[in-house]
Amino acid sequence: MAESLNTTLGVLEIGILISGVLFGVVTTQVYIYHKNFPKDSLWLQLGLVDGMWLLELGHTICIFHAIYFYTVTNYGDPKALLVAPVTLGIAVVLHGLTTILVQAYFTYRIYRFSAKPYLIPIFSTILMFAQLLAVTTLSAEAVKVAQISLGLYLEKWEWLLLTTLWLRVAADLTISSSLVFFLYQQRNNAYKSTVLVVDRLIRWTIETGVVTSMLGIILVIAYLTAKENFAWLALFMVLPKVFSNTLLANMNSRASLRTAQTSVEVSGASGPISNRSRTLATGLAVSVHTEMDTFDVSRGGNWTVDSVDKKYESV
Incomplete structure (x- = not known):
């Protein structure tokens, strides 16, 4: 019996506690975001960041109620593990919505990189809607x-x-592979002094993409090989927090780029740019910040130096 509880209730409890800790990290990142980027558009601030935080809050409440259901309400009753409280079903909905919200944000970033006929964003959107339908049914x-x-x-x-x-x-x-591909394309056309910035963006994209993808694969393997224990369910509790932290880390990374002493070569001369009229032709759809100025990069446009991150303000 003890061994059975270790691989079921024990593992599930660990997963829920880790999820709770990660929710604390999400909350901290939301605070940092609002502190550093108060001029971002209301859609980003309220619709994306705050909306995602509310979904995570609801998810955290639901899974903590579930562990309370198993360990307090039905204390000493192993048969309780054979059923699931209604809050677990609600948690599945919130989990799915969080995941799709994060994927939608990154799909929009791909759209900003892409040219017509936008095949990759369309394919990614189809995958998201399929997930939404499946999650709703489940x-x-x-x-x-x-x-x-x-x-x-x-x-x-x-x-x-x-x-x-x-x-x-x-x-x-x-x-993740699409973002890396488009960034690498821009790297080949970038000025030498901007290559390091693009490399940094590629590294971040790979790291965050690998984490979520590998956790998803591990979850599937855990379910297929040992569905009788709750290791897969514990991972399922943690995943939405990983997605949220990935998104917030991506958005907050603009602050570290802003404070970096980035120098850009213009016409053979290198040094920090402070002249707002200078532009560097490229099509990179990211924002690179320096301590003095902001490089605002839009699809099919130019690198422009501006003191305000207009792309995020106008999204």
Whole structure:
């Protein structure tokens, strides 16, 4: 019995506690974001960042209620592990919405890089809508069936659960590989002194993309190889917090680029740029900040030096 609890309730409790810690990190990053970027558009501040934080708050409340259900309400009753409280079904919905929100943001970034006919953004959007449909179905059935029998629920909807997980991995890999591809294209056309900046962006994209993709793959493997324990469910509790922290780290990274002493060569001369009229022809759709000025880069346009991050203010 003790061994069974270690691999079920014990593992689940660890996953939920880690998720709670990561929610604290999300909250800290949201605070840092609002402090450093008060001029970003309201859509970014309220719709994306604050909206995502509210989803994470709801998810955290739901999963903590679930562990309370197992460890307090049904203390000493191992049969309780055979069912799932309704809050777990709600957590699945919030989990899916958080993931799709993050993927939608990065898909928009790909759109900013892409040229017509926008095949990659369209493909990524299709994957997101497929996830949304699958998550909605899983959540509705979880509320109805899982409260009666978690085993029956997994037996009936295992195929859809696995489909959802693979769709997420496919979307993550598509997004991260596309961003790296487009950044690498711009690297080949960039001035020598800007290559280091682009390399840094590529490294960040690879690191964040690998983390979410690998966790998704590990989750699938854990489910397929040991579905009788709750290791996969523990990972499932942690994943949305990883997605949220990935997005916020991406957005807050602008501050570190802003404070970096970046020098750009212009017409053979190198040094910090302070003349706002200078432009460098390129199509990179990112924003690179220096301590003195901001390089605002838009799709198909130029590098312009401006004191305000207009791209994020106008999104």
